[in-house]
Amino acid sequence: MGISTTILAKNNLLQPKQVFAILESQGLITKENDSWALTNKGSELGAVVSNGRYGQYIAWPDDFDLSQFSNNESKESADDNLLNSTAIGKHFGFSANKVNSILSELGWIKKGVKGWIATDQGLKHGAVNNKSYQSGVPFTKWPESILESPILKSTVSSFLGNSEDTNPEEKQVDDIGFREKFEAKHRTTDGHYVRSKAEMLIDNFLYMMEIPHAYERRLPIEEEVYSDFYIPTGKVYIEYWGYENEPRYLARKKAKQEIYAKYGFNLIELTEKEVQNLDDHLPRLLLDFGIQTY
Template sequence: MSGDDSRLSTTALARALDIPLQQLFATLRDYGWIERRDEHWLLTPKGEYEGGCYRDSKRYGRYIVWPEALVQHPLLSAIESNQRISASQMRRYYPGLQPRHLNRALAEFGLQQSTILGWELTALGKHFGGQQVQSESSGAFYVSWPHEIVDHPVIQRELERLTARQAVTAAAEPAGPVERTVSGHDSTDLFASAGPIAAPMVECRGIDGHHPGTCLQAAVCDWLYFAQQAHALKRALPVEEELYADFYLPAGRVYIDCWEDGAPAAQLAAWLRNKEVYASLDLRHLEIKAGDAEYLDEVLGRGLLAFGIRC
């Protein structure tokens, strides 16, 4: 090669080959050119033989670069970029997840749903490029996805979070034991502070163990729990922006936001942005106002019934 400037990062190489980045990483790994170690991609002797080397950057740290001529390499130029993949085949890019985890994750996010026929595509799934397919052997329904979905920021974010949770083997231990007196209380001197005694804070905690931010959210959380509706708290919306709904019901793919009185401008702006996303993606959603707290049976009951959810 004429110089280091003519080398391509793996991202640039994927762009030159017109294939998804995650597909290229998986291919290079399968060829034995790179390996994953401690959350980093490292060159193997075979990768070094093909011309790979490292480049250091203040912004990106250390990363692998390749000769520009690899664009013409027969093993890479033969990669098909227009093929479609199923959730089971996505395991190649997320080896820590089983096919059932991937299918359930896509369903929880509203891209597909489980029925007696199999996995059926939803309207949001179509937005992500999904297509309904029927197995020729079993007749079961499943969804195929464009290969580029493995590079979609929203899909990457959700599946990487799921991978991280699967990898956790034990919860963190407390920093140390709390010293107790014979009465069972900690040994902190309650009278050590010369300041006034602060009034106890009202803890808005759901009966299911969730810790919502407000008492209105706690009331909604309890209502959903007693209605036996599985729900997530502070669920990310299916967009690249960091937007979160207060609650999400995966069974009906319904998002719920609690509009509090006297909320700061930033929170109000976030709620309004959520509404725009719900409208643009045609997502099911409900808004609970502060005045609805005493009428949740009517507001939530009727609202969810409109989406086919009986409580």
């Protein structure tokens, strides 16, 4: 008959969820429709699907050695060169929680039901998704090169209250003089100074809707590009496109659109017509990214 996973956990002085996490990480079982299913690899090790008092369950050989997997996993974790949030925090002088907050703000990780999961952007920076075999809680690990990432270092510097230095060798998509040409002299309700009346209306709308936002936030990429607005909730960027008849402005617009598309960022684009009717347009556009305004 074999033994159930619950009995297997009891025999190894572990919680059942710990054992399920180990077996899943080794590819012996998989989750299907909120239930555990046996894989071919699990069957090869002698496990079978049996019928019990409460329905079907996976039965393991009486002499099944679970320690071979937990020991291997511990060894692999000890031997690899990947860094967890605790190690990254130690390098920068932050707590692991602060590191996860920074990585989340960059859009490199996102919160799961429990723990943290790498996003597509995080995976591009070398993130590896892991699960604790003891608790099953997901977490991410990173290559040592992440410590030298200009993007991460710049964000850490910002969190520490230091000014952000621009690397003169960076490709500056935004350096055609637009930000210098248009002075930020329009004061918004929340005290921001923005560069146009349209941006003032957008900022005031976000403030009145109690939506936390940043103005001219730099995108977390190697290129030097600044968004008009950034909403941390939903990781959404807002761009207002004006001056549609100016060739240099249109070139800047095209370059920025390509950047947003290249990195797959969440983007809301507004024209003058839409800005004049923000109550009709912006709530719907924000809702597409899970942000409610009412």
